[in-house]
Amino acid sequence: MTSPERSRNDGTTLIGSSRLREVKVEDAVGMVLAHDLTQIVPGQFKGRLFRKGHVVTSEDLPRLKDIGKEHLFTIELADADLHEDDAAVRMARALSGDHVAYGEPAEGKASLKSTAHGLAFIAREMVDEINRLGDIALATVVDRRVVRTGEALAATRVIPLIVPKLKIEAVEDIVSAYRAAHGIAPIGVRPFRRMTAGLLTTGSEVYSGRIQDKFGPAVSAKLAEFGSEVVEQRFAPDDRHTIVNEIHYLRKQGYDMILVTGGMSVDPDDRTPGAIAEAGADIVSYGTPMLPGSMLLFGYLQGVPIFGLPGCVMHDPYTSFDVLLSRVLAGDTIAREDIVGMGYGGLHRS
Ligand SMILES: Nc1nc2c(c(=O)[nH]1)N[C@H]1C(S)=C(S)[C@@H](COP(=O)(O)OP(=O)(O)OC[C@H]3O[C@@H](n4cnc5c(N)ncnc54)[C@H](O)[C@@H]3O)O[C@H]1N2
């Protein structure tokens, strides 16, 4: 796993073909730092105290001692090797796909960030394959996580200070093969489209004015959070025929998706799933193996995504609606197997 590293008793260490020479801090004034130096003060600070390339001055000596440095390295880098910063950047470059940016490395780490609000794409098998090489750390967010502009997607790092070029070339080869096979990079972001929605709120208690509608504001806020919009809201009592007609009305308006709220459970007045079916939708799934949001229905009405949203969507901040909505907005067509796969890791409230 680890690079052959040989410490010698003349104060030098050989890593691969490169030589690291230890210099006592007292003798290091005027020396150029070979790598970033980190300070950690729990609860207060963690980061770079000195940058790679910094020229050590006599004023630096107490601060170097404070972070435990008695010696510093000079590096004689062999042609066959790479400095940790350069290795991290090369990996970042290889891995980055659409809507991903990476900046300057720090402390041997390069961060890949999203340049869009959308759904992260992370090829998990690729991450595992790279980490299997050893001496390399590639840490990512989970696939299909919602990311905002500027949010981190992944970070690359090599474990030793110096790594053989061959190791990074192995990463580049793995990634090239992936790109060739799949036509995309292993790390990317699929930006959310701006979609319009027609909303139908069912429930006789709301329709009659007995209680105030709370679903409309909750669903509108949710779509706005994703950059989309509820354009029109209609209301219906718990009457199947009326609900079917209202669904047809919304379909005719040409909205990008149709959302029907309430009446999704097991009571005799819960008419929504039957009405969505009667309206002619192809039901992908009624019932979603995730909590909250288990009573959610998803289907397509003449190709338009249609959701039956259970009461929890009005109440819980994160439900199966968030998962499926984000995928629809990223351009996915949802199949039954996608719904099946939501159960593992899908328990967010018992
Ligand atoms: N015996 C069972 N009970 C429940 C089940 C079950 O499987 N068996 N599922 C539970 C789950 S999970 C959820 S979520 C809810 C689903 O509720 P519904 O979608 O059927 O919602 P309703 O019955 O129509 O209403 C429930 C509740 O919410 C109020 N509501 C509904 N719409 C609005 C609105 N637009 N504004 C304000 N308030 C609204 C309604 O008055 C009820 O109080 O069922 C669980 N139970």
Ligand code: MOO
């Ligand atoms: O679907 Mo309820 O739909 O899990 O809280």
